[in-house]
Amino acid sequence: xxxxxxxxxxxxxxxxxxxxxxxxxxxxxxxxxxxxxxxxxxxxxxxxxxxxxxxxxxxxxxxxxxxxxxxxxxxxxxxxxxxxxxx
Amino acid sequence: xxxxxxxxxxxxxxxxxxxxxxxxxxxxxxxxxxxxxxxxxxxxxxxxxxxxxxxxxxxxxxxxxxxxxxxxxxxxxxxxxxxxxxx
Numbered sequence: 504x505x506x507x508x509x510x511x512x513x514x515x516x517x518x519x520x521x522x523x524x525x526x527x528x529x530x531x532x533x534x535x536x537x538x539x540x541x542x543x544x545x546x547x548x549x550x551x552x553x554x555x556x557x558x559x560x561x562x563x564x565x566x567x568x569x570x571x572x573x574x575x576x577x578x579x580x581x582x583x584x585x586x587x588x589x590x
Numbered sequence: 591x592x593x594x595x596x597x598x599x600x601x602x603x604x605x606x607x608x609x610x611x612x613x614x615x616x617x618x619x620x621x622x623x624x625x626x627x628x629x630x631x632x633x634x635x636x637x638x639x640x641x642x643x644x645x646x647x648x649x650x651x652x653x654x655x656x657x658x659x660x661x662x663x664x665x666x667x668x669x670x671x672x673x674x675x676x677x
Contacts, residue, residue, distance in 0.1 A: 508647040515640035522633035529627040538625035540616040546609035553602035560595040 520569040523547075523576035530583035541584050548577045607656040610634075610663035617670035628671050635664045 530536050551573040558566025617623050638660040645653025 508644055511640055511644045511647060515637050515644055518633055518640065519637040522637050523630055525633070526627040526630035529630070530625070533625065535625050538617070538620065538622050540613040543610055543613035543616070546605055546612070550602050550606040550609050553598055553605065557595055557598045557602055560598060 516565065516569055520572050521576075523573060523580065527576045527579045527583075530580050530587070534583075534587045536580075536584045536587045539580070539584050541581075541588075544577060544581050544584060548574065548581055551577060603652065603656055607659050608663075610660060610667065614663045614666045614670075617667050617674070621670075621674045623667075623671045623674045626667070626671050628668075628675075631664060631668050631671060635661065635668055638664060 526539075530539070551570045554566060555570035555574060558564075558570060613626075617626070638657045641653060642657035642661060645651075645657060
């Protein structure tokens with residue numbers, strides 16, 4: 504049993520899954536995204552998509568589900584950046 | 591050997607380590623951060639700090655080094671948000 508590492512790891516996984524949601528909500532409610540880096544958000548989206556694919560390849564349900572939530576949240580940020588950047 | 595999962599996993603880890611740097615550069619060069627969510631960036635910083643601690647607890651050098659780079663990049667974004675938010 505590795506109780507402490509497991510607790511820290513699960514906590515990181517849970518917060519890592521939901522951490523984008525405040526930015527998604529802010530981008531879509533204010534409709535202002537000029538201070539957001541397009542490249543950073545595309546790279547984050549690429550990263551979590553790769554973790555999602557990795558989860559499918561190794562058959563890890565937590566990786567698949569967690570990253571699917573993150574893909575939706577960060578995908579919505581990237582869409583918001585492109586949609587509102589001319590305003 | 592799991593060649594494809596390993597390649598996808600390493601690629602995710604490498605891109606995940608550097609993905610914040612464009613946002614760090616943008617925040618500190620433009621000095622404008624009002625569109626950035628304070629909560630999202632604090633939660634991201636908390637997440638990678640927990641992964642860093644997890645890396646120390648299980649003795650994983652890649653987790654320690656990768657997340658140390660991310661902590662610097664996201665830490666600098668959080669500092670920029672607080673420093674430039676009144677401007």
